[in-house]
Amino acid sequence: MPKGFIVAIDGTAGSGKSTTxxxxxxxxxxxxxxxxxxxxxxxxKIIKSKIDxxxxxxxxxLVAKTKIDFNKENKIRLDxxxxxxxxxxxxxxxxxxxxxxxxxxxxxxxxxxxxxxKNRNVICEGRDIGSVVFPHANLKLYLDCDLKERxxxxxxxxxxxxxxxxxxxxxxxxxxxxxxxSTRAHSPLKKMPDAIYLDTTNLxxxxxxxxxxxxxxxxxKIRKLTTKxxxxxxxxxxxxxxxxxxxx
Ligand code: DC
Numbered sequence: 001m002p003k004g005f006i007v008a009i010d011g012t013a014g015s016g017k018s019t020t021x022x023x024x025x026x027x028x029x030x031x032x033x034x035x036x037x038x039x040x041x042x043x044x045k046i047i048k049s050k051i052d053x054x055x056x057x058x059x060x061x062l063v064a065k066t067k068i069d070f071n072k073e074n075k076i077r078l079d080x081x082x083x084x085x086x087x088x089x090x091x092x093x094x095x096x097x098x099x100x101x102x103x104x105x106x107x108x109x110x111x112x113x114x115x116x117x118k119n120r121n122v123i124c125e126g127r128d129i130g131s132v133v134f135p136h137a138n139l140k141l142y143l144d145c146d147l148k149e150r151x152x153x154x155x156x157x158x159x160x161x162x163x164x165x166x167x168x169x170x171x172x173x174x175x176x177x178x179x180x181x182s183t184r185a186h187s188p189l190k191k192m193p194d195a196i197y198l199d200t201t202n203l204x205x206x207x208x209x210x211x212x213x214x215x216x217x218x219x220x221k222i223r224k225l226t227t228k229x230x231x232x233x234x235x236x237x238x239x240x241x242x243x244x245x246x247x248x
Contacts, residue, residue, distance in 0.1 A: 005030075005121040006136075007216055008129035010189060011143030013174045013181070014150035016200045017125040020143070020208040025123040027213060033116055035126035035133070036096075037076040038109050040087035041068050043099040045078055047091055053098060063104055068112060090165055093173050097180040100127075106186055123212075128187035130195050139219045140195035141212065149201050150174055 007030070011017050018034055025032035045066055051058045067079050075084045086092070099105055106128075113133050117124060124133065130140035151171035158165050182189040191197060196215065200208055 003119050003121060005138050005216075005220070006117060006134045007123040007212075008134050008137035008140045008195075009123065009125035009143060009212075010127055010129050010131070010141070010191070010195065011125075012145070012150070012189070013177045014154045014170070015143040015145040016153075016203075016205065016208055017143050019205055020200075020212055021123045021125040023205065023209045024212045024216070027209070028121070028123075028216065030121040030123050031117070032074060033113065033122055033124040034076070035109065035113055035124060035129065037084075037087055038068050038112065039100045039105070040092050040096050041076050041078040041083055042066055042105055042109075043092050043096045044083055044086050044089075046099060047095060053102070056104075059102070060104060063108055066108075068109075070116070088161075088163075090163070090169075093177075097177040101180065101184045101186070103186050127181050127189040130192040131190060132187045135192075139215060140192055141215070142191040142195040142197050143208075144197070144199055146201040147171060147174060 007021075007024075009017050009021050018036070021034070022032050024030070042063070045062065046053070046059070049058075049062060051062060053059065067077075069077050071077055071082060075082050076087060077083065110128075110133055113124065116122075117134070124137075126133070130137055130142070148171065151167045151174060154170045154174075155165065155167040158170075178189070198208070198211065203211075
């Protein structure tokens with residue numbers, strides 16, 4: 001497989017992006033990049049540091065001193081320590097959208113996200129992936145799902161992990177986060193015109209994964225074809241604009 005194939009998945013909170021992206025990446029041998037986990041990790045650090053979000057000098061210093069990466073098992077690390085459990089806590093759920101609004105946080109995250117994806121086949125999911133992080137992604141998807149169904153699914157997931165949050169609380173949090181994420185000035189969540197819209201309300205995870213894999217496979221065939229036809233530039237510009245990192 002050639003390297004540098006980027007799949008951008010954006011969408012609302014709890015719409016199935018993470019599970020679908022992770023499973024599809026596992027099956028295809030792609031790198032799975034969970035950008036939400038990165039925003040959650042820095043939020044966790046801000047919560048612990050007790051810094052006020054209005055204190056821009058302290059925030060600037062904290063962001064500059066923060067290192068976020070993924071270990072060999074693709075688990076999120078904050079300053080060298082794995083924080084997969086901490087970033088899923090309700091306190092982080094409540095604050096993450098407010099932190100994600102901050103341009104200085106976004107700037108740092110986007111630089112890192114591009115670095116993680118370099119020379120890899122990647123399925124990257126978040127809110128601004130198809131619009132800001134990888135505007136030339138080979139395939140863009142936008143996932144959405146009925147709010148009630150999203151809350152029901154997340155409540156079940158959390159219950160299995162022993163975390164007590166009601167479906168009502170989750171629903172309110174999803175609603176608030178979607179609102180902040182899609183109305184913020186910088187890199188708001190939106191469906192790009194070239195993204196494929198997928199409503200997951202009536203889909204099982206297995207179906208979602210199958211659809212995503214089928215779409216990726218179909219795109220791969222298009223790319224192979226473009227390298228053989230006599231005027232690839234014109235054809236590619238119309239069908240499949242590629243990022244500069246692609247090795248042919
Ligand atoms: O995908 P998630 O629900 O774990 O993301 C948590 C929050 O992080 C989300 O509410 C908004 C923010 N986020 C963002 O602003 N941009 C991204 N690319 C990914 C997440």
